[in-house]
Amino acid sequence: MRHLFLALLFCATLFGEKILKIATYNVENLFDLQKSGHEYSEYIPNGSSLWNQKNYKIKLKNIAQVIKEIDADIIALQEVESLQALLDLRFTLKQHGLYYQYYSIADKKDTTIKVALLSKIPFVYSKEVSVTQTLEYRNILENKFVVNGKELYVFVNHWKSKSGAESRRIISAKALKKRVSEIGFEKNIILLGDFNSDYEEYIKFKRKRKHNDTDGITGINHILGTINQRDRASKAEYAKDSFYNLWYDADKESRYTYIYRGKKEVLDNILISQPLLDQKGISYIHGTISNFDKEYLFKKKSINRWEVSRAKVPKHKGKGYSDHLSVTAKFRVN
Template sequence: MKIATYNVENLFDLQKSGHEYKEYIPFSQSNWDNRNYKTKLKNLSRVIKDIDADIIALEEIESKQALDDLKFQLKRDGLYYQYAKIANAKNTTIKVAILSKFPFVYTKELVVGYAHSFRNILEVKLKVNNEDLYIFVNHWKSKAGPESQRISYAKTLKKRIQELGNKNIIALGDFNSHYEEYKSFKRKRKLNDTDGITGINHILGTINYQKKSSATQNIKYNELYNLWYDIEENERYSYIYRGKKEALDNILISSSLLDHKGIDYKKDSLSNFAPKYLFKGKSIYRWQMSRGKVKKHKAQGYSDHLAVIAEFTLGTNQ
């Protein structure tokens, strides 16, 4: 079973809701029109089809319409996801979503904060090989805001994980956090408003398990293991900012996915999805817009993030 997460970079539909980013107002000077929208859908479909995950979490989807259109494009291109859900209970500008070949037992949304800037976390329960699997799709606050805002997401997620107990849990998405955020953010005063405490490392407990999964033992049921540790350090990235590789997108798993029973993480299977066509020189070939006072869409490019993928085996319960 292949599971992936992909920030698709602003997939907006062509219906005007009033919440759009300026350059995504349909049929405006920025040329967010049928041609650009169809090209964006086609390009994203190419990436997602090449990944061919059984379950893929998506970030930066504007609406159910945009998700449905992407799902339809994928079907036209030969990849069918029967099950889809977007976290649209709250009218944030962009939202998280999921596409799955496995049926959902239920979906629900975790409310992080009531301010418009806080996006809901999508919780999905699936039945895979007669086992329960819980997936949490995240898109945490960007580093335009301080760490305290990302801690709000981490605490909401941690509370729910504690309620579930010792289950098969995958938390994935764009955490806007490095897998060792506690090291990288200390030097940045505008981020560190929490006395060195980070959401991804301290609240979710990933700071305690910094070895390969094969060497990681005794993870507490309410703490998580970050799969980035399973690959070489120079390969741990999903984003490039001013030439610097960053790991903003993460896949975190609970201890029960490392116990060699039932659903289990396939050791060393983590990877970023980095074919040559997703790069332009040394940069990720993101969706292209012109410079100038009015930015215009060029009907070229993909996303500013790379997808992250992990594989799981579906054994029998011991």
């Protein structure tokens, strides 16, 4: 077995092939201990809710445990408060044996939580895509990479939650599609993150009147062109200016990243442009899309999220991870 592994490794190196693992993870409210004035009340540093050095270190350690096991080359993150929180997570990961030399965060706007990225691979640039000028909408993070001489664009998203209607998520979808059209749909592009949208949102949200304020139009399906996709990635065909949602390449029972009142849901997605399906240059490896569903990430038939008591004054209990599962996929770079 060892000789076979070495032979495969030699062949991959000889022909310049690289396997690239991409992931996205909503880490659920990773706040630092510096008071900015924009924190949620239970995350005011060293206050009555016990968001203190002890609980912060536990949160960092737990999230780092998950990220280390995933061991992605590039991981998109959501719900990171600040650059300091990102750097503290990066340092904790390094202490646990996983080093991400490169990092970026969408922090031009002083939103309460932000999107970020950790990478083992250098990026050519990192910039922010403005959704609106208000603090209500988080910016999208855009990173350009060159891997084995091939360009790759990665967009990290965190759209508005389902406490609001679909029209709010369409605003983010339109800003994202506008930027992608400027780059060109023929490029290698990955859109990932917490879209607060199911891969078939256009079907599921019709039953929810508070969401459907758009006459059935959705951001993830209609604006980004992922509607009526049924086939596995190996058979997928679609318009040039559309994206393919990798969840269609997974078994149905594993298509979830969130559990709400006992019901499994998809909020987090990885979408790819058409060139990433053509098996040339950079290409998605069929069958590799997966949620990261280790046993320790579940508790009482739900996700083992970071625990905060529901008392009049909420208090951090110092245990748990995130309310989301991570999503991973692999790509071949020739």
